[in-house]
Amino acid sequence: MMNRFQRVRAKVFLTIIGIIRHMTIGTRVMLVDGNKVYLIRHTLIPGWQFPGGGIEPGETAEASGARETLEETGHRVTGPMELFGVYHNSSSVTNRDHVLFYVARSHEFVFVRKKDHEIAEGGWFEITKLPEGVTPATSQRIDEVFDGAPKRDVWGY
Numbered sequence: 001m002m003n004r005f006q007r008v009r010a011k012v013f014l015t016i017i018g019i020i021r022h023m024t025i026g027t028r029v030m031l032v033d034g035n036k037v038y039l040i041r042h043t044l045i046p047g048w049q050f051p052g053g054g055i056e057p058g059e060t061a062e063a064s065g066a067r068e069t070l071e072e073t074g075h076r077v078t079g080p081m082e083l084f085g086v087y088h089n090s091s092s093v094t095n096r097d098h099v100l101f102y103v104a105r106s107h108e109f110v111f112v113r114k115k116d117h118e119i120a121e122g123g124w125f126e127i128t129k130l131p132e133g134v135t136p137a138t139s140q141r142i143d144e145v146f147d148g149a150p151k152r153d154v155w156g157y
Contacts, residue, residue: 024097027065028052030084030141031075032105033124037142039131040072040122047135051122052099061100069104073122074113079106084145087137087155099155103145 028050031038039048051072055064066077081102089097113122125131127146130139137156143149 022096024054025061025100026052026054026097027061027068027100027102029065029069029077029081029102029104030145031069031073031107032103035128036124036126038073038075038122038124039134039138041120043118043120047133047138048131049135049138050141062102065100065102070110072113072119074109074111075107076110077104077107079104085151088153089155101141
C-alpha cells in the first residue's frame with residue numbers, strides 16, 4: 001500500500017506523462033445478433049461504425065464500452081463482452097490513440113435512440129448487406145470476427 005507521499009508523487013508523474021505523450025484510449029463494441037451487427041453514423045465523423053468512445057477516469061475499459069453502447073444505441077450489454085483485440089488508431093487525425101475492441105452477444109433493447117448532435121442514426125444490418133459508407137475499420141473487424149480474417153494491429157480508418 002502506498003503512503004500519501006507516494007500517491008501524490010505517482011499522480012504527478014502520471015499526469016506529466018499524460019501531458020507529454022497525449023495518449024488516448026477508447027473502446028468500440030460490436031453488438032451481434034445472429035448474422036447482424038448494430039452500426040451507428042456519427043454527425044461529426046463520416047461513415048457507419050461501431051458504437052464506442054473514450055474511457056473516462058476511474059472507469060474500466062469494459063464498463064466504458066458498455067456505457068457508450070447504451071448511450072449511442074439504446075441497447076444495454078447484459079453479459080460479459082469478449083475483448084477481441086487492441087488496435088492502434090493511426091488515422092490522419094492522430095497516431096496516439098488505441099482502441100480496445102469488444103464483441104457483445106448478450107444485450108437487450110432499452111430505449112429508442114433518437115437523432116441528436118452526436119448520433120445521426122443507427123440500426124441493425126446483416127453482415128452481407130451493410131450500408132453504403134461503412135468505415136474500413138468496421139468492415140475489417142466484421143471480417144475478422146465473422147470470417148476469421150487475420151487480425152490487424154492497426155484500427156484502419
